[in-house]
Amino acid sequence: MPSVVETSVACAVCGRESRQRQVKGGGPAGPPDLDLRPRDAVRSTMAYWLQACPGCGYVAPRLDRASEAEKAVVWSGPYRALLAETNYPALARRFLCRAMILEETGELHAAAEATLQAAWVADDLRRPELAREWRLTAVALFRQGPPPDLEQQVRIVDILRRAGDFGGAAAQASALERGALPEPVDRVVAFERRLIAAGDVRAYSVASALPPPAARPHAASRGPSLFRAEPRQRGGLFGAILRLFGRR
Ligand SMILES: [Zn+2]
Structure with a gap:
């Protein structure tokens, strides 16, 4: 406490x-x-x-x-x-x-x-x-x-959405989707997309954006992954995502 x-x-x-x-x-x-x-x-x-x-x-x-x-x-x-x-x-x-x-x-x-x-x-x-x-x-x-790093760019989508700037949030999400987003960050952005489409300004936790750990992505999946990234000491959004999956 x-x-x-x-x-x-x-x-x-x-x-x-x-x-x-x-x-x-x-x-x-x-x-x-x-x-x-x-x-x-x-x-x-x-x-x-x-x-x-x-x-x-x-x-x-x-x-x-x-x-x-x-x-x-x-x-x-x-x-x-x-x-x-x-x-x-x-x-x-x-x-x-x-x-x-x-x-x-x-x-x-x-x-x-x-x-x-x-x-x-x-x-x-x-x-x-x-x-x-x-x-x-x-x-x-x-x-x-x-220039904001990837983690801040994902947060900016959420901050704009929560401010009700759905156009700005969608544009930021599009800019992110043009790159190769590591899993499961791609799913966070997809989750934001659904909230933007629904005109939803409410707060959502990192946990609500991602499926439970049992549904974690297959280890052999291709493409960039946060799970295979070099371990780095960080708090932040990606640290919170990794903790959610028991990887930190
Ligand atoms: Zn003073």
Whole structure:
């Protein structure tokens, strides 16, 4: 079970000491959604993923570290305006603050992840219009950064579908299908295709996209396969798929 520990932290931007909480531990939580949104038990700890300084509003995994570039973003006009944006839920705003710092310091994929996390907060607070806006922003950030790898491209299909951009999701799926997709990633994309055709914006877990392990593909099947790929230490979507089949 995850536990929450409280420590005193000095902010690297303004120097203010504050009490901050962190999550320690936590066990297996079950397969995430196709955009990697974790299960409820993990999502309920999102309030502790980032620390927020009550003095200057700096947001980071650890407040006691900040580069000069990060400090400059915190004191910038757009960041101060975001901090004052009361239309956004406070926890979502915290992820958006982190996203702005990451975007302004050139970490575009990490900024996309933080923006997507804000969308997950909006999901749980039943603010679908904000969740949709932030999913689309997350995809734009993924695409502005270095070319997304195969795993991120598959996630982008799901993120666009969940934002209700079925045309964009279908175009991304088509781009993927033009390549040789490894099994069972091909089946994940086919599953997304069916959801797109049905106009379905709901969340689905990695498990629901794939048949049970008993129906796993035959070892002798031809073509590229995630199962035969070089073992790599990774979390992510493909790691979750491999765990589902007991391969990780
Ligand atoms: Zn501070």
